Amino acid sequence: MLAPYVASIPVFFMNPVFQFLVTTPVMIIVGYGFYRRALISVAHRGANMDVLISLGTLAAYAYSTATTFFISGYTYFDTSVFIFAFVLLGRYLEARAKGSTSEAIRTLLQLKPEFAIVITEEGEQSVPADEVRVGDIVLVRSGTKIPVDGIVAEGQSAVDESLLTGEAVPVDKQPGDEVIGATINREGLLKIKATKVGADTTLAQIIRLVDMAQTSKAPIQRFADRAASYFVPGVVAAAILTFGAWTFLGLPSNDVLLRTIAVLVIACPCALGLATPTAVMVGTGLGAENGILIKGGEYLERAEDIDTIVFDKTGTLTEGVLTVTNVFSDTSLSEADILRLAASAERGSEHPLAQAVLRRAAEMGVDSSPPQDFKAMGGQGVTASVNGAEVALGNKALMDARGIEVKQGAKIREFEAQGKTVMLLAVNGTLAGGIALADRVRAEAAGVVTELQDMGIQSGMLTGDNQAAARAIATQIGIRSVHAEVLPQDKTAEIARFMEGGNVVAMVGDGINDAAALAEADVGIAIGTGTDVAIEASDITLLQADLRGVVASIKLSKRTMTTIRQNFGWALVYNSIGIPIAALGFLRPEFAAAAMAMSSVSVVANSLRLKRYKLH
Numbered sequence: 001m002l003a004p005y006v007a008s009i010p011v012f013f014m015n016p017v018f019q020f021l022v023t024t025p026v027m028i029i030v031g032y033g034f035y036r037r038a039l040i041s042v043a044h045r046g047a048n049m050d051v052l053i054s055l056g057t058l059a060a061y062a063y064s065t066a067t068t069f070f071i072s073g074y075t076y077f078d079t080s081v082f083i084f085a086f087v088l089l090g091r092y093l094e095a096r097a098k099g100s101t102s103e104a105i106r107t108l109l110q111l112k113p114e115f116a117i118v119i120t121e122e123g124e125q126s127v128p129a130d131e132v133r134v135g136d137i138v139l140v141r142s143g144t145k146i147p148v149d150g151i152v153a154e155g156q157s158a159v160d161e162s163l164l165t166g167e168a169v170p171v172d173k174q175p176g177d178e179v180i181g182a183t184i185n186r187e188g189l190l191k192i193k194a195t196k197v198g199a200d201t202t203l204a205q206i207i208r209l210v211d212m213a214q215t216s217k218a219p220i221q222r223f224a225d226r227a228a229s230y231f232v233p234g235v236v237a238a239a240i241l242t243f244g245a246w247t248f249l250g251l252p253s254n255d256v257l258l259r260t261i262a263v264l265v266i267a268c269p270c271a272l273g274l275a276t277p278t279a280v281m282v283g284t285g286l287g288a289e290n291g292i293l294i295k296g297g298e299y300l301e302r303a304e305d306i307d308t309i310v311f312d313k314t315g316t317l318t319e320g321v322l323t324v325t326n327v328f329s330d331t332s333l334s335e336a337d338i339l340r341l342a343a344s345a346e347r348g349s350e351h352p353l354a355q356a357v358l359r360r361a362a363e364m365g366v367d368s369s370p371p372q373d374f375k376a377m378g379g380q381g382v383t384a385s386v387n388g389a390e391v392a393l394g395n396k397a398l399m400d401a402r403g404i405e406v407k408q409g410a411k412i413r414e415f416e417a418q419g420k421t422v423m424l425l426a427v428n429g430t431l432a433g434g435i436a437l438a439d440r441v442r443a444e445a446a447g448v449v450t451e452l453q454d455m456g457i458q459s460g461m462l463t464g465d466n467q468a469a470a471r472a473i474a475t476q477i478g479i480r481s482v483h484a485e486v487l488p489q490d491k492t493a494e495i496a497r498f499m500e501g502g503n504v505v506a507m508v509g510d511g512i513n514d515a516a517a518l519a520e521a522d523v524g525i526a527i528g529t530g531t532d533v534a535i536e537a538s539d540i541t542l543l544q545a546d547l548r549g550v551v552a553s554i555k556l557s558k559r560t561m562t563t564i565r566q567n568f569g570w571a572l573v574y575n576s577i578g579i580p581i582a583a584l585g586f587l588r589p590e591f592a593a594a595a596m597a598m599s600s601v602s603v604v605a606n607s608l609r610l611k612r613y614k615l616h
Helices: 016-029 031-043 049-069 077-097 103-111 202-215 223-248 253-267 270-289 297-304 313-317 335-346 352-364 396-401 409-417 445-454 467-477 488-498 512-520 532-537 548-583 589-612
Strands: 115-120 123-128 137-140 149-154 157-160 171-173 190-196 292-294 308-311 318-329 372-377 381-386 389-394 421-427 430-441 458-462 481-483 505-509 523-527 540-542
Touching (some): 016 031, 016 077, 031 049, 031 077, 049 077, 049 223, 049 253, 077 270, 077 589, 270 292, 270 297, 270 589, 297 523, 297 548, 308 313, 308 488, 313 318, 313 458, 313 467, 313 505, 318 335, 318 352, 335 352, 335 381, 335 389, 335 421, 352 421, 389 396, 409 467, 445 458, 445 467, 445 548, 458 467, 458 488, 467 481, 488 505, 505 512, 512 523, 512 532
Parallel strands (some): 458 481, 505 523, 523 540
Antiparallel strands (some): 115 137, 149 190, 157 171, 318 430, 421 430
16 A cells, blocks of 8 residues: 555555565464454444454555456555554553552462461361361460450450451450451450351452452453444445445546445544543543552543542541640649650550650650569550659550549530540559540641532541541541441442442552452542552552542543543544545545544643643
8 A cells, every 4th residue: 555655665565466465464464353242243333443444454555456357457465464563552551551540459368477376185286277167265465466356355455456346556455355356466465266268258358359359340442443333334324325325426436346345434533442441541541640550451441530528538538647636734743754654664565556655755855764563454455663653654444444533524525526535644553644646637638628519529438446536537638428337348339339320439548458449439530559459459559648639530531431432533534534535535544544643642732731731
């Protein structure tokens, strides 16, 4: 097709027989998939891009074969090859834009403990975790993972459940309390009676939910196929009309075939095939440059229609780290004295509450002293001797157990209503004061919720934390819809309820407990500072711990989808104008193929304009 106009091409490559020999394998090997899908589409009384691609390539190939061996005229073998090349390029770019969904499952499986210590009549035995049976007593030492779901039979400890619940504060456990497999025993020795093992554990259920939610997502129906369902029958009709009209008017058969082929070639939807993937590649690239990782075009399309965003609390709306917010005194001791005694009592402890107190003391330049006779009281707090003074630091239960009168009930209730954790400090048997701690709200959270409301998007909160803490945070931020005390395995059901009535719902989270909900939502958005599982289960990842990326993601989606529609509009208008020109004989096949290529170039150029879009 182009060979007669390019003098630098060697004569050997211009030989029609050589072009036939090179093109034929392409038609068989590359074209097989297109032709097979086209036949299936026609058999089901449909018409997609594959039908038009098949018609254009076969028409050019058949005519070129005829001119090579039977009649005189130009060959258009390269037209068929170019059509395949453009379409396959588009599909390659599209495939590159998609993310993997299986890594989330592999990461979750890595959380599962491999072995468990089972107490038998013969003593302690280490066995594979999968071989533990319901009713077995499992020994869990400090700092190790709990291998099964169960009930504490003996011992007291603080268990870090943040991997599954997202909450930073370890949960105190004592006999009769339930524990979840894969959580971490932070303090003390526990004996656990197994109640759920293997596939019945909470972790296994979450793995199944992530798998089901990811695989159940219906693949997006591309704009190109929808456009082709109307466009293809029109093109075929135009080609038939061209052939019939010129035959009826007595035009030589060679010219009739040329005009018919020109119609099919100018209409071949290479630009349609590039319209989505080029815009998606540029859009996802722009997002990556701004710290927003988007796994593919289908997520960009879904994000455009989001009307409800559900946020996890801890680590998402909040920073996920406890900080001291208030220090109050009930005696003549100063706040610095209260902080010094508390830091001394907690010195060397790894408990998050203790770490928060120690950080605040360091920030304030308050020195602490090594404690003597340190004792951790499971579920209550600690006691110690600090410079000769008997210090007790913990909750009201600790004060009650030691017979210490608490006169700050109203203040404690006020702090707790704000979602804060209160630690009371007693010195020598008398209440001296206390410390309130909270997970600090992200500075940008309230502004993001307001901006989303201005965009017509409603916000909600979904958390495993208690009602008081959740509503306190929601009030600060401006969120009205609050769903608290939700178990990890129940979060997908809550997301499904948000999606009732056709709402397009995005879930924003950072923890393993959010993974299934992220996968269940129409669009899952993970905070990049969160767990690998949440990131892998999500559709969009924000590399920076900045919620403004949620708004930027939606804006990027809208701009990218606008570009895609412009691309489709240009391609369809361009081809629609070219069809009558080709049908009237003013556009030979070789120029039709060149025009088709220019249409593709214009689509790519329009997609590249996205690079200049400012997200912030």
